[in-house]
Amino acid sequence: MNNGIIILDFGSQYNQLIGRRIREMGVYSEILPFNTPLQTILEKQPKGIILSGGPSSVNAENAHLVEKELYEQGIPVLGICYGMQLTAHLLGGKVHKGVKGEYGKAHLEIVKESSLLKGVTNNSIVWMSHFDEVGQLPPGFELNAQSGVIASISNEDRKIYCVQFHPEVSHTEEGGKMLENFVFGICDAEKNWKLTNYIDKTITEIREKVGDQKVILGLSGGVDSSVAAVLIHRAIGDQLTCIFVDTGLLRKDEGKKVMDNYGEHFHMNIKLVDAKERFLSKLAGVDDPEAKRKI
Structure with a gap:
């Protein structure tokens, strides 16, 4: 089925949950391996692409990467956790190992609202699970939220959005609203899946x-x-x-x-x-x- 949301799997324990959240909205979603050829992805005519979290580091020798051309297709992209670090790494930002790993609840301080964070309450609780973090934004990106670390960035012109936390889990209080903002507000997906x-x-x-x-x-x-x-x-x-x-x-x-x-x-x-x-x-x-x- 075409015109849904493609989720690229980087090994996150939450991949199936991301897909389920989207299907619960009445939108088709499909999980594919991270190294699926770009042409195969494009043949499915996705309305949006989500880069999942994952346990590895973008700075590792055998890091899981995507083709950089993925970001040049005009298709909205949402990077979650590892997906955010990967986006920053590929598009000219810098990612480094954090002073300490962060796992659990954090407060999201919204610095500048984006289409992804539209209507999200300031200082709401989000769920973190990461060791690396973005230290420098890629050119053309804006800081949208922080939580002691850079927590959300975006390039509205290119429709690329990234979060360091996991909006798909229930611990992130307004994660559902963020996913709806991406699926409907940014990707303009249709509710046509049952x-x-x-x-x-x-x-x-x-x-x-x-x-x-x-x-x-x-x-x-x-x-x-x-x-x-x-x-x-x-x-x-x-x-x-x-x-x-x-x-x-x-x-x-x-x-x-x-x-x-x-x-x-x-x-x-x-x-x-x-x-x-x-x-x-x-x-x-x-x-x-x-x-x-x-x-």
Whole structure:
């Protein structure tokens, strides 16, 4: 689907949350790897691009970067946390390691309102999670807010906006307003996406891709595999076989619940593998959590 918001993934734990916030507004969003070729991004005709946060440093030898031409396409860009540092780094500013890492709540002092911060209350609480920080703005950028560090900058002419904090998390009091300002006020995106449309589209795509072949799916009972199982089952029915492995490390009665819910309620073909002895015998006598994980 085109004309939505593209989120480039730099490894942030909040990527899926950014996408969810935008979809809750009724706007399509899609998460792509940070190194997706620019041409591939442009073919999707995005109304806006969000550069997510991430754990690495822009000054590292193997730093995750984007093509500088991304900023020259006239498409609004929002850099979040690492995305802000990356933008400053690529466009002529300077990023350095902070005196100390900052994690948690901070107060946002608005210095000069931008289209992104329109209507945002001065000194509202934002959520920080970073080690590096912007020390010098790129040419053409203005300081919009600070929180002890440079917290928000923008180049209105080029429609590039950056924040050091995370507007997508609930701890940022007016983060929703900022995202709405970007999606609707800056990107002029349309409310034309519904979950039901996505479900129907996905089922059709699965059916076309699988044809008359069969599919095996590892079902853990968690959210990701469960959603995948239901969508695939709706698309191809009994052509799907789910395999559920009981490791002996599940919660009480969880194995029975998975078999009942997906076998009896959704009428899926599920094969139960009882591997309790195999797992527990190898873990016997081991106390160290990391050693257990590797086993």
